[in-house]
Amino acid sequence: MNYTMGTALTRVEIWVTSHLQEWLDNPTPLTSGMNRFEHLREFFEDYQSGALSYYWPQKGSTDPIGYSRFILTSLTIIHYMHKKLCGDPRFERLKNHNISIPHLLKLFKYLILPTREDMIRARYLYDYFREFSTKTYPDLLSKINSTDAFGVAYATSNYSMVQNLLKIRAQVEVDRRAKVEEVNYAKWNYKNLMKSIRNLSCSCRHSLKDRRTTCEKCSAQEQADNMQVDIFECPLPEEDVDAQAVIFELQMPIEIRSYRDILWQFINRRKPQSDSKVREWSTSRSYCEKLSSYDTGPDIRRVKLISDRESYTEHNYTRKISCTAVDGFLVKKQFNSEHLSNSTYQIQR
Known part of the structure; x- marks a missing residue:
């Protein structure tokens, strides 16, 4: 089997769509001893690096369909992590905080989605991030010393x-x-x-x-x-x-x-x-x-x-x-x- 970069990326994208939520919900500790979120951060970093170099290289031909899959896969990972955090009593305040990804809602217009399943998933993600783009409390990456910032509120209540x-x-x-x-x-x-x-x-x-x-x-x-x-x-x-x-x-x-x-x-x-x-x-x-x-x-x-x-x-x-x-x-x-x-x-x- 010719295991190319394209094949590897497709396998990752299928796994994220089919199994990521179940994997995040699994309470069993990882054999590496890492937290599942920490492991997912490393996983995402490797995936994004490979996807960008393969779908949208600095030089050479690009793959708009592959890049659209990368956008959907990345947003799916962010969505599952955010949803998991909001369900944790320690972090439920996140439900009231903005998710600020510049130009994200406009970006959906440029996605090339060849299947009905991709379109349905894109619509769900669009609605999810649109809902959180209107929250009144600041996102995690700005106004970190605001009285309404998530970190300030957490530090105030954490013993x-x-x-x-x-x-x-x-x-x-x-x-x-x-x-x-x-x-x-x-x-x-x-x-x-x-x-x-x-x-x-x-x-x-x-x-x-x-x-x-x-x-x-x-x-x-x-x-x-x-x-x-x-x-x-x-x-x-x-x-x-x-x-x-x-x-x-x-x-x-x-x-x-x-x-x-x-x-x-x-x-x-x-x-x-x-x-x-x-x-x-x-x-x-x-x-x-x-x-x-x-x-x-x-x-x-x-x-x-x-x-x-x-x-x-x-x-x-x-x-x-x-x-x-x-x-x-x-x-x-x-x-x-x-x-x-x-x-x-x-x-x-």
Whole structure:
């Protein structure tokens, strides 16, 4: 049997249509130990990569019928996952949240569906996603620090997240006070050092070979001018909704993370790479030092919390004692420019 890529994709598409819902409902643990949603995320990533390269390659002839099957198969996977999540008491709030897939309802117009069964399935999916496109609460990929955001609501009611947020904030306060004491002590040393040379005159000497012998006053002055202390950057935003959004990103249930990753990959199917100018929270100094131990997510994740600017402590993480007030060593974490990684939305036909 000539087992081509086309054959493999067809088998996947038939299995999704015929068996995916039953497989998701099966309570038996997988032999790999993975959650079924997590396994499905990997499955979808492989399928989408193969389908796009085969049905709609960057160069060469395309297969509009095959690409239409890919769209239907992808939406079927998203639909079954969403339906399963809405049926879980932990995530039933999703019933009130929007599913935002740009241009999706228009995309149905361009599908080439050769069979009656495909048409029926497409109509069902169209009605399902149209219904959820009108929900009032925001989708999982936008407005993540809104009071109505799913993550904020989940973090507010989840005992573990509430407790971990309290622990982080308690440690932040301990670290902040320690930094204030460190700065005050450094300023006390600076003041005493400057006081000790107040009445001294410069007695530096220059030799014929341009060698300078620094006097006690200038040496102490140079020492004082170079006194520095590391900045303290709070790892969490101050506003409750912002902090709750961050703790949800760190400790999001694997079912929601897997579903959201698949949704993001489908939306960005022709442009999967995010802007190279953005920076991940997980690479910042404050995150690595204070929040990484609270991050329960997998190493591989397609949707990440990012910022369009660098952390204050990324490069210049020290400031001089001589010209910086105590508050200047305490940097608040800003959230107004942080968002989830995404790409430019384009309609793909």
